[in-house]
Amino acid sequence: MDLYEFRIAGQLSDRWSERLGGLAVQRREDGTTTLVGPVRDQADLHGIFIRMRNLGLSLLSLRRLTQPRHNDWAPREHSANTDRC
Amino acid sequence: MIENSTDKSTNIPLLETKLFVPGWRAGMVSRPRLVDRMNQGLERKLTLVSAPAGFGKTTLAVEWLSGLGEGRRRTGWVSLDQSDSEPILFWVYFIAALQKVHADLGREALALLRSSQPPPIESILTTLINEINAIGEDLVLILDDYHLIDAPAIHAALEFFLEHMPPRMHLLIASRCDPPLPLARLRARGDSLEFRAADLSFRADEAAAFLNDVMDLRLAPAEVEALEKRTEGWIAGLQLAALSMQGRENLPGFVADFAGDDRYIVDYLVEEVLRRQSGRVRDFLLQTSILDRLSGPLCEAVTGLADSRNILEMLERDNLFVIPLDDKRRWYRYHHLFGDVLRAYFHEEQADKVGLCHRRASEWYDANASALEAIRHAIAAEDYPMAARQIELAAPALFAETLGNTLYAWLKRLPEDIVRARPVLCVWSAWSYLDESHFEAADARLGIAEAWLAAGAVPGKATETAGPAMIVADETQIPALPGIIAAARSFYTQALGDMRASERFARQALEQLPEDSLVWRGGATAILGLATWTSGDLETAYRYFLNGLELIRQTGNSHCHITGTHVLADVRVAQGRLREACEIYRQSLRYTREWRGLVIRGTADLHLGLCELYREFDDLLAATEQLQQGRRLGEMAALTENRYRWCLAEGLLEESKGNTQAALEKIEEAERVFVRDAVPHVRPLAALKVRLWLAQNRLQDALDWARKHKLSADDELSYIREFEHLTLARVLIARYRSEGKDKSIMEALRLLEGLAQSAAEARRGASMIGIRILQALACDARGDLARALQHLQVALVSAEPEGYVRIFADEGPAMRKLLRDALATGMAQSYTRRLLSAFDGSARVDSGAATAARKNTNGSAVLPEHLTLREREILRLIAAGIKNQDIADQLFISLHTVKRHIANAYGKLGVSERREAVARASELGLL
Missing domain, CATH: 3.40.50.300 (P-loop containing nucleotide triphosphate hydrolases)
Incomplete structure (x- = not known):
């Protein structure tokens, strides 16, 4: 299970948390919202995309917060950088 | 309704x-x-x-x-x-x-x-x-x-x-x-x-037209611009904004608040819109949001509001995101985005009502004969007993309508204990597992269903043996259940290679299935045919398989005999009835042609089958052509389980052309794409390779193969291993030739004698010819020419009427020598000559016409055996007055090939036109 952060345009109300896979809704001062939470796998991730699409949300950025594992698809030499971005 | x-x-x-x-x-x-x-x-x-x-x-x-x-x-x-x-x-x-x-x-x-x-x-x-x-x-x-x-x-x-x-x-x-x-x-x-x-996106002028002309809001240009900017021209956003503004006093104030707010537009505006509705309408909107389609009666069933129809019309009038789905004001739907938002509000504000509303929707659809919708809502309501009942009742129709996948997907949504209590659903879910080759899971489900039936359980009554009560929604499915269970078992035991069990279950299915269960009876009969084939009783196998196909065809599946053709033809080939096998393929090809532009799966395999047969007849041109014709039809026309056979056919063609190494490579390719299926595999690819190794003098590899497969001359003989034992005999003969040990040749002869006996008992014609040929070669190898020729003569007599050529020619130099000896003794003169002419390999394929022409200019007498079987066949058709194109159609070869055969025949006969050819051919007794 990996932790992901989605940033979307507009300030979203808490009621969408459940519809978006239980992600925690954090409204930010710059008029965007971050949704943070555990994503089970790629299928789960794509399911969240579809739900965002159906609500007409604009996805601004997406990043994985957890460290990639060794057997993961991420090249090992880049793994040190993932925390920073 | x-x-x-x-x-x-x-x-x-x-x-x-x-x-x-x-x-x-x-x-x-x-x-x-x-x-x-x-x-x-x-x-x-x-x-x-x-x-x-x-x-x-x-x-x-x-x-x-x-x-x-x-x-x-x-x-x-x-x-x-x-x-x-x-x-x-x-x-x-x-x-x-x-x-x-x-x-x-x-x-x-x-x-x-x-x-x-x-x-x-x-x-x-x-x-x-x-x-x-x-x-x-x-x-x-x-x-x-x-x-x-x-x-x-x-x-x-x-x-x-x-x-x-x-x-x-x-x-x-x-x-x-x-x-x-x-x-x-x-x-x-x-x-x-x-x-x-x-x-x-709406541009500023379109936003103005919408807000001021359509919605009549009379906004100042600056306000329109502010809204357009805030929504970025997103139309749903502007619509929501307009709805929020209707009937409001202070519009500039609303626009300023909205434009200055960072909230997600939908959150901001839907709240505004919903706040302006009465409690009743608000409940209506939320509770009906679970529906894909809205009608007065359906909404009434879900919300309990008697004036649902009026509310719908009011929503349409007020532009509240309902879209009419007909022109009679009966069916509507929500705009998708609005519907999604309403659903989110519903789940948040009235979570306790969601299940209830789905259940009511399911009941309404069930009462209005719409099973698919009813099941969907029952599953959404998580009312699994209700879903199970509806699925059970709908299952036979779904299955017959090829919506099996939908059925299987629903069955997977049901909890384990719900399925276990229902024998009918257990059996359907077993088929869904079989569909995915999950044999153990399928077997478990069948076992549960059987336990219910065996316990003599009465629906709704708890029994001591099976625990809680058995539940049956559709009593009419019960009588066929034991038979369907047995059919399912025969299906997967066959796929697992346990032919004896498969046969037993298939017979049991046929005993138990009601007369009118045609699909299941047909399937079980066809499986019985395959099992019988495996046991070596070819004639019975043929009859069973044909009957099975006929039963399935009666259910409206008119193409099933195309997919089954190669099984029928293969059995005929094994019986040594090559001409009948040819006719089976041609008949099926004629059927596929009736469907004009349509490609029926299995059509390519018909050409593949003809290729194999034409190769045996030594018409390598026509064989190659069939292969290409089949390939041209494409993947969709070919049976996936036969993929390896295409490589195999190419390999055998290479072998017949004398290209042993290329043949070997093709067979190795066949091994890579081979998938096990229910059809008995009577010609293992590994054994076919051994033949080619022997042609390459790779005796040690061949011996290793025999050791690895634990083959010995003293094995108990069975049809399914016959080809391997024949190959073993070949290896032993080769060993004798190389090492000269009497033991090898005695073993070979003993083994062949046993094989000959069981093949003769079951009247397996192809095996009998193949065994005689090896017996002849074995006797010849140890110097017993007289015995060798005796065996050869028997082989020739049975092979000639069916037109066998490659079965002799592919044996190589040893057979060529033996045939020459036979010819010297005057045995089966014309056939033996024809066979001898097939040993030239690839050279003959390309220059047939040239050699024929040379023969004639030399003025030597034309002998009937100089004509190939195919040329004689075509001459007979010409004599019957059939046009070239019709000949091509009838023989399933191209017009081009017909003409080439005719040219070759003319060359050999020394004639130049049709009438002359017919006269000459009849003179020679060829017709």
Whole structure:
């Protein structure tokens, strides 16, 4: 299970948390919202995309917060950088 | 009643509302700049409107259509939903929409789609494309909400359709995401026109037209601009804003608040809109948000509000995001985005009511004979007992309508204990596991069903042995259940290779199944045929298999004997009845030709079968041609389980041309693509390789093979290992030739004697000839020419009437020497000569005509045996007055090949025209 952060345009109300896979809704001062939470796998991730699409949300950025594992698809030499971005 | 039209040939009810072409309504903003562009795109194949929810995709399509004019273009429309991800349903709706344009359109394609075993989708679409071409009218088809389609098979088939789409047809796809079609290629070729979010957003003038003209809000230009900027031209946002502003006093204040707020537009505005509704309407909106389609009676059932119909009409009047689905004000739906938002509010505010509303919807659909919708809502309500009852009742119809996948998907949603209590569902779910080759899971489910039946449980009553009560929703399915269980068992034991068990279960199924269970009886009979084949009793196997196919055919599956043809022909080949096998393939080919442009799965395999037979007849040209003809038909026409056989046929052709190494490589390729299936594998590829090794003098490899497979001359003999034992005999003969040890040759002879006996008992003609040939070679190897010739003579006598050639010729130099010895003693003169001429290998294939011509200029006498079997066959047809093209058709070879055979025959006969050829041939007694 990996932790992901989605940033979307507009300030979203808490009621969408459940519809978006239980992600925690954090409204930010710059008029965007971050949704943070555990994503089970790629299928789960794509399911969240579809739900965002159906609500007409604009996805601004997406990043994985957890460290990639060794057997993961991420090249090992880049793994040190993932925390920073 | 929900409105639907049911085709007579099927039970799938079509929802008329999905085919409704929406009309232009007051409150829509006209967008001439986009419509102009769309008109220009009409000459292309595809218009793609791809943008997120709320960008007015559907509205734009509606405006465009209304401007096209009735006479010029005729239009079909499909509003897709999730259930259309089932390929059959998708194409049924696709064609139904076309039939709104032209009632007869796609009739043939529709019939094929609904046959119990539909041909590959490409052939159905080819039929459809031909039908569209034939009517020669302009037409436009709109697929709305294509993003709901989530089946790669549909995308692939749509791509095929687009590729071959008739020039007078145009397709419009509206979707929230780009469909997985080759868009880059379509763009590059100028075949598509796209409208995306940036094109669809309202510009300032359109926003003004909407807010001030349509919604009559009388906003100042600065306010319009502020709203347009805040929503970025997103139409749903502007609509929500307009709804929030209607009847409000201080509009500039609202605009200022909204523009200065960072909240997600939908959150901000839906709250505004909902706050302005009465409690009743608000509840109505939330509770009906779970419905895909809304009607007065259905909404009343779900909400309990008696004036539901009036509320719906009021919502339409007030532009509250309901869209009419017919022109009678009976069915509506919510705008998708608004519906999604309402659902979210519903789940948040009235979570305790969600299940109840789904359950009420399910009950309403159930009472109104709409099983698919009823089951969907029952599952959403998590009311599994209700879902289970509905699924059980609908299962036979779904299965017969080839909606098995939908059925299987639903069964997977049911909790384990719900299925376990229901023997009928246990059996259906066992088939769903068999479909995925999960044999253990299937077996477990069958076991549970059997336990219920064995316990003599009475529905609804708890028993001591089986614990809680057994539940049966559809008593009529119970009588056939034991037989279906046995049929399922015979199916998977066959796939697992346990032929004895398979045969036992198949027999049990036939004993237990009611007379009218044709599909199951047919399947069990065919499996019994395969099991009997494995045991070596070929004639019985043939009869069983044929009967099984006949039963299945009676259920309306008219193509099943095409997929079964190679089994029937293989059995005939094993019996040594090559001509009959040929006729079986040709008969099936004639049947496939009756279906004109349609490709029936298994057609390619018919050519493959003929290739194998023509090769045996030593007509390598025709054999190669069959192979190419089959390949040209494409993957979709070929049975996947036969893939290895194509490589094998190529390998054997190479062997016959004398290219041993190439043959070996092809057989290795065959090994790589080999998949085990229920058809007995009587000619193992590994053993076929050993033959070729021996031709390459790789005796040690051959001996290693025999050791590895634990083969010995003292084994108990069985048909399924016959080919391996024959190969062992070959290895032993080769060893004797190389090492000269008597032991090897004695073992070979003993083994062959045993094999000959069991082959003779079961009348396996092909085996008997093959065994005699090896016996002849073995005797000759140890210097016993007299015995060798005795064996050879028996082989020749049985082989000649069926036209065998390669079975001798592929034995190589040893056989050639033996045949010369036979000829010297005057044995079977003409046949022996013909066989000897087949030893030349590839040289003969390419220069047949040249050698024939040379023979004639030399003035030597033409002997009948100089003509190949095929040439004689063609001469006979010429003598019967049949035209070249008809000969080609009848023999399933190309006109070109017919002419080449005729030229060769003329050359050999020393004639130059038809009449002369017939006269000469009859003189020589060839006809």
